[in-house]
Amino acid sequence: MKEPMLLEVRNLKVYFRNDEGLELRAVDGVSFTVPPGKTVALVGESGCGKSVTALAILRLVEANGRIAGGEVLFEGRNLLALSEREMQRVRGKEIAIIFQEPSAALNPVYTVGEQIVEAILLHQSVSREKARALAEEMLHLVGIPEPRKRLNEYPHELSGGMKQRAMIAMALSCRPKLLIADEPTTSLDVTIQAQILELLRELQRQIGMAILLITHDLGIVADMADEVVVMYAGKVVERGTKYDIFKRCRHPYTLGLLRSVPRLDVDENALASIPGFVPDPLHFPEGCRFRGRCFLEDETCATEPPEVALGNGHVVYCHHAALSEVCHGER
Amino acid sequence: MREETRKALRRLFSNASGVLGVVLLGLFVIVALFAPLLAPPKPGRDPYFMPVVTWSADPLPPSREHPFGVAGKRDIFYGVVWGTRTAFRIGILVTLASTAIGLFVGSLAGYFGRILDEILMRVTDIFMAIPFLVAAMVLTTVLGTGLDKVMIALIVFSWMYPARLIRGNILQVKEEQFILAAKSLGVSDTLIILRHVLPNAIFPVLIQASMRMGSLVITAAALSFLGLGAPQGYADWGALLNYARNWMLGGYGATFKYWYMIAFPGGAMVLFVLAWNLLGDALRDAFDPRLRW
Numbered sequence: 151m152k153e154p155m156l157l158e159v160r161n162l163k164v165y166f167r168n169d170e171g172l173e174l175r176a177v178d179g180v181s182f183t184v185p186p187g188k189t190v191a192l193v194g195e196s197g198c199g200k201s202v203t204a205l206a207i208l209r210l211v212e213a214n215g216r217i218a219g220g221e222v223l224f225e226g227r228n229l230l231a232l233s234e235r236e237m238q239r240v241r242g243k244e245i246a247i248i249f250q251e252p253s254a255a256l257n258p259v260y261t262v263g264e265q266i267v268e269a270i271l272l273h274q275s276v277s278r279e280k281a282r283a284l285a286e287e288m289l290h291l292v293g294i295p296e297p298r299k300r301l302n303e304y305p306h307e308l309s310g311g312m313k314q315r316a317m318i319a320m321a322l323s324c325r326p327k328l329l330i331a332d333e334p335t336t337s338l339d340v341t342i343q344a345q346i347l348e349l350l351r352e353l354q355r356q357i358g359m360a361i362l363l364i365t366h367d368l369g370i371v372a373d374m375a376d377e378v379v380v381m382y383a384g385k386v387v388e389r390g391t392k393y394d395i396f397k398r399c400r401h402p403y404t405l406g407l408l409r410s411v412p413r414l415d416v417d418e419n420a421l422a423s424i425p426g427f428v429p430d431p432l433h434f435p436e437g438c439r440f441r442g443r444c445f446l447e448d449e450t451c452a453t454e455p456p457e458v459a460l461g462n463g464h465v466v467y468c469h470h471a472a473l474s475e476v477c478h479g480e481r
Numbered sequence: 482m483r484e485e486t487r488k489a490l491r492r493l494f495s496n497a498s499g500v501l502g503v504v505l506l507g508l509f510v511i512v513a514l515f516a517p518l519l520a521p522p523k524p525g526r527d528p529y530f531m532p533v534v535t536w537s538a539d540p541l542p543p544s545r546e547h548p549f550g551v552a553g554k555r556d557i558f559y560g561v562v563w564g565t566r567t568a569f570r571i572g573i574l575v576t577l578a579s580t581a582i583g584l585f586v587g588s589l590a591g592y593f594g595r596i597l598d599e600i601l602m603r604v605t606d607i608f609m610a611i612p613f614l615v616a617a618m619v620l621t622t623v624l625g626t627g628l629d630k631v632m633i634a635l636i637v638f639s640w641m642y643p644a645r646l647i648r649g650n651i652l653q654v655k656e657e658q659f660i661l662a663a664k665s666l667g668v669s670d671t672l673i674i675l676r677h678v679l680p681n682a683i684f685p686v687l688i689q690a691s692m693r694m695g696s697l698v699i700t701a702a703a704l705s706f707l708g709l710g711a712p713q714g715y716a717d718w719g720a721l722l723n724y725a726r727n728w729m730l731g732g733y734g735a736t737f738k739y740w741y742m743i744a745f746p747g748g749a750m751v752l753f754v755l756a757w758n759l760l761g762d763a764l765r766d767a768f769d770p771r772l773r774w
Contacts, residue, residue, distance in 0.1 A: 210664055213594065235669075242666035254658035259680045268676070269666045320666065 155223070156360050157184040157207070157245075157328055162220035164199070164206045174431050176202045176215070178384040184328065184377075189354065189361040191375035191392075193368065193407070195428055199384040200364045204330045207362075208245060209237055224328070243273040246321035250333040252313035256305035262289075263301030266320045273324045288319040291356075293349060311342035315349065322353060329354075330362045335370070347374060368411050372396065377463070380404045383429055383439040390464030400458070400466040402444045438469065446470040492767040499763025505756035513565040520562040529563060530714045531555040540728055540739050550741035553724030555714065557741065561749050563716030567628070568753055571701045572694040575635045580690045582636070583643025584679070590644070591651030591682075592674050602648070605641045613638050614703070621709045628717070631701055631710045639697065643686050650682030657681070684765055691761035695754030702750060721746040 164177035177199040184190045192200045205211050207222050209229065222229040229240060249255045257265060266285035267278065276284070282301070289297035292315040305313055314334065321329060331350065335343035347370060354361055363374055371378055371392070378395040380388045380403065388401040399405055406424035426443035435441045437452040444451070450469045458471040493499050512519065522528035533554045535541065541551035549557035590601040617634040624630040654660065655678055663677045702719025704710040706726070711717040725742035 205661075208665055210661060238667040238669055240667070241664065242668075247662075247665045249658055249662060251658060255662040257659040257663070257677055257681070268668070272667055317662070 154186075154226075155183040156186040156225060157362070158221075158223040159183070159203070159207065160221040160223065162203065162206060162222065163218040164202050164211055164215055165218040166212075166215040168214075168432070172432050175434065176384055176431060177206060178434075179220070180381065180384070180386050181220075182379040182386060182389055184360050184362055186327065186360055187354070187358050188376040189363055189374050190377045190379060191363045191365060191371040192379050192381060193365060193371055194381035195366060197428060197431070198381045200381050201332055203381070204247065204332050204362065204364055207330065208241055208247060210241075239273070242269060242321075242326070243324045244326055245328045245330065246324070246326040247330040247332060248314070248317050248321045248334050250336050252310060252317045252337070253305065255317055256313055258305055261302050261304055262308065262316045266301075266316070266323055269320045270323045284323065285319070288323050289316065291353070292316070292319045292322075293345075294319070310338055311346065314338060314342075314346055318346075318349065318353070322357060322359075325357050326359055328360045328362060330364070332364045333366070334363075336365075336367075343370075350374070368408065380407065383434055384431065385439055386467065387440065388464075388466045388468075390460070390466075391462065394460075394462065394464040398464070400460065400464075400471045401440075401468050402446050402470075403440050406443075438467075490767070493763055496763045496766060498759045499767070502756050502759025502761075502763055505752055506760055509565055509569070509753060509756065512562055513569055516562050516566055520556075520559040522563075529567070529716050531560045531563070531716050533714075540724075540742055543741055549745040552721060552728075552742045555721075555724070557721060557745050560716050560721045561718065561745050564718045564721065564746065564749065565753075567711070567715070567717045568698045568701075568750075571628070571632060571635070572698050572753075572757075575632050575639065575697050575701075576690050576694045578632075578636045579640040579693075580643045580686065582640035583645075584647055584683075584686065586640065587644035587647035588651060588674055588679065591648035592655060592670070592678060594652075598648070601644075605644050608638060608641045611638070613700070614707075617704055618707075618709060621704075626709055626712065628711050628715065631704050634704070635697055635700060639693065642693070643689060646689055647679075647682055647686050650685060651678050654678050654681045688761045688765045691764060692758050695757035698753055699750060718746040718750050 160181050162177055162180045163175070166174040166176055168174055180199070180203055182190065182192075192203065194200050202211065202215070206217055207229070209217070211217060217230060220230070224240065224244065229237065232240065256262070260268075263282065263285055266288060267281045270276065270281040270284050271278070274281070286297045286301060289300055294300050294312060294315050300308070300312075300316075305316075308316060329350075334350070335346050338346060350361065351374065353359075361374075363370070365371060375392050377391050378389065379386055380395065380401065382403045388395065388399060388404045390399075395404060396408065399408065403424070406422075409422040410424065412421055424443055429435060429439060429442070438444070438455045441447055441451045446468075453469075455467045455469050458466050458468065460466065460471070493503070517528065523532050526532065534547065534556050535551055535554050538554065540553075541547060543550045547556050547558060549561060551557065552560075586601050586605070590598040616638055617631070620634045620637065621630050624633065660673060660677055663673055668677070698718070701710060702717070702722060705717050705719025706723050708723060711720045714720075722743065725739065728739040728742055730736070
């Protein structure tokens with residue numbers, strides 16, 4: 151049953167320091183795994199630390215942040231212990247990332263072709279001509295029409311969806327084993343979103359890579375993910391297979407998240423929402439960070455919630471994991 | 482890429498002021514190249530020194546033999562022609578050297594930031610706080626006078642401007658997501674600076690450089706005018722103006738009597754600066770892909 155993991159994040163901590171010198175624990179002890187060839191969705195509200203987690207895996211946290219602890223094991227190697235030079239060989243070649251805003255992620259002064267060729271030449275010892283041919287092939291693969299012509303165009307000459315395809319082509323040009331997709335479709339309109347997701351799924355099948363999909367859109371999660379990791383305020387609150395999360399979730403936050411998705415099949419007047427606000431990251435509550443918004447809260451929640459394993463990789467961090475099951479009847 | 486260059490050149494030449502700049506500059510280049518034909522030097526003499534053509538210290542107005550007149554016993558036309566070479570040499574060498582130093586310092590400060598930035602920028606501030614002319618005078622007394630010393634002084638006191646400009650631009654560019662994207666593809670710091678940050682940050686510096694090219698020539702002329710620059714008799718526009726120092730106010734009731742002493746070398750200088758400024762503007766419009774829509 152126990153398969154070797156492609157990526158294993160253990161107790162990862164990323165702290166930022168603000169101008170007043172206060173420590174902001176953006177990611178505080180996050181653990182999850184990504185099996186090879188599978189799609190794992192990292193879900194949570196804005197500011198819950200999911201993008202920071204993604205950047206920390208590649209060790210690209212901004213200057214005012216630091217990785218304060220934990221391990222990022224990629225095929226058994228701890229990426230946090232590698233030298234910067236070794237890390238550069240991992241980035242792009244083993245793990246690639248695509249970002250939310252494709253127009254910002256392409257360098258405006260180079261043609262699309264030049265940028266893809268650069269990515270290829272970085273990690274593969276091929277001639278420039280061969281790299282160009284590969285780049286053309288990649289553009290074709292991601293469904294860009296007239297790839298030869300597009301190679302010579304500048305990013306501003308492409309549409310948003312086209313740019314995201316070009317980004318994907320660049321990220322996948324060295325056939326990484328893991329693709330981190332940080333809200334890859336958030337800035338695109340709905341029809342393009344569906345096309346890009348379809349493309350990612352198709353490429354995943356062809357290349358056999360795993361995808362770590364970062365999103366706040368549960369529709370995309372339901373569509374794409376094999377496994378789901380739910381984050382709240384810098385911590386993982388629950389993780390499990392898609393089925394476990396959508397049908398048998400145990401954490402009150404996950405439940406709230408699922409309930410707040412508008413449904414067409416149920417006659418509702420008001421959209422359900424979680425009461426209260428995400429806590430200020432400088433002053434997270436002691437113990438369970440969902441305190442103050444949770445309908446199951448009692449005095450035990452002031453202590454760190456335990457890890458409750460429910461079998462088949464379904465894990466929830468809650469004092470009331472046994473109790474919360476009851477609440478599912480409502481849905 | 483070749484097609485790109487052709488497109489950029491077409492854009493450059495569809496811009497009237499750009500064309501004017503190129504034409505003016507072309508004229509100066511021609512004058513500099515064909516100086517030995519336009520104003521043949523005396524055989525066996527250093528052509529960069531203006532030959533003495535008269536024994537009278539008084540300036541002579543333009544005539545058939547001396548089309549621009551005579552100043553300080555020397556032919557102004559000869560001085561203006563050979564001075565073009567001096568102007569190019571000063572402009573190009575000083576601009577290249579100061580821009581290179583500025584780019585180096587500014588990129589390090591901007592890209593790596595923190596303590597390195599703090600140190601380099603304070604050094605820059607110190608250099609900026611020193612009044613240029615005074616510093617140049619002190620430097621030339623230490624180093625001795627001469628054109629090369631003037632150039633050294635100019636380089637030492639002009640690298641700060643490109644350094645500051647590039648630093649500011651880099652601070653802006655390095656926050657862009659495509660830098661993060663490049664890092665995430667495994668590009669090294671050196672390559673990120675050279676291939677991703679600089680090309681996005683360098684255009685204002687190049688434009689500033691081409692404009693500085695002109696103004697440096699003015700500064701060098703100012704030093705020559707003060708007698709700190711080119712040695713006596715050296716073909717240099719500033720040195721020519723230096724000869725006009727005692728005659729500038731003209732004679733009784735004839736303010737503009739000696740106009741030719743200022744008009745020709747001064748005119749050459751104005752056109753030279755103008756040419757570089759026009760070219761700088763046009764180059765930006767033509768080559769910066771971000772301004773293309």
